[in-house]
Amino acid sequence: MEETPFSWTILGTGGAVIFYGRFWVQWIVSERKKESTIPVVFWYMSSVGSLMLLAYAALIQSPLGTLGQNLNIIIYGRNLVHIWKKEKPRARGRLVAIHFLMLGVASIGAYFVVRFWLEAWQSRGVNEANAVLTNWQWLLIGLAGQGLFMLRFLVQWIATERKKESVVPVVFWYLSIAAASLQGMAFAQREEWIFAVGMATTIAIYLRNLWFIHNERSDKLNAT
Numbered sequence: 001m002e003e004t005p006f007s008w009t010i011l012g013t014g015g016a017v018i019f020y021g022r023f024w025v026q027w028i029v030s031e032r033k034k035e036s037t038i039p040v041v042f043w044y045m046s047s048v049g050s051l052m053l054l055a056y057a058a059l060i061q062s063p064l065g066t067l068g069q070n071l072n073i074i075i076y077g078r079n080l081v082h083i084w085k086k087e088k089p090r091a092r093g094r095l096v097a098i099h100f101l102m103l104g105v106a107s108i109g110a111y112f113v114v115r116f117w118l119e120a121w122q123s124r125g126v127n128e129a130n131a132v133l134t135n136w137q138w139l140l141i142g143l144a145g146q147g148l149f150m151l152r153f154l155v156q157w158i159a160t161e162r163k164k165e166s167v168v169p170v171v172f173w174y175l176s177i178a179a180a181s182l183q184g185m186a187f188a189q190r191e192e193w194i195f196a197v198g199m200a201t202t203i204a205i206y207l208r209n210l211w212f213i214h215n216e217r218s219d220k221l222n223a224t
Helices: 006-033 040-059 063-070 072-087 092-125 129-163 171-189 193-223
Strands: none
Touching: 006 040, 006 193, 040 063, 040 072, 040 092, 040 193, 063 072, 063 092, 063 129, 063 171, 063 193, 072 092, 072 129, 092 129, 129 171, 171 193
16 A cells, blocks of 8 residues: 555544544543433534544545545534534524535535545456455445444434434444444455544444443333
8 A cells, every 4th residue: 555645644643533532532421420421522523523534535545434424424413403403593504504514525525435436446457356356345344334334323313303302322332333343344454544443442432332321221120
């Protein structure tokens, strides 16, 4: 692989610290409250970190990276919209601005997603057959992981839209564990270490959230 310019590495590392660090912040808040809790700052960190990682993924021409950070910005933004509506019902200008930002980022991201996946497909005739097969096997594993990531936030988004407030269902955490495992392996195989390490650091936090949820349910059953 070509050496990544230092400035790009700084951008990617900074984005990863913010994006994956959101779950460490969520973990600390949950530990203090002794229950699985998503603080508001989680969604701000999700949005900013995702924008930085999308830019980084575009610079290193990562098919999985651009796909992973593209449409999620809409879900992060919609969670902020519901939070702002609850806190400041009349903040119309801010709500309109974030919807334009979401659509703009998603459109730009979609361009890079299509471009890099087409390039990956067109390069299959350049490399040896075994290398091509291995490359596409891992791309598909990463794609499956990304599908689960998108599914977890789709489930979370639907639950949020129904309740008209930002909520996280239990299945979100199960999907997160499966998705992070698949994507972490795929990124590691492609030597995209910023994404691979970031994925690996979140798995323990997903498990901890499940422990809080099931422990809370157990306490409620014992109380009855």
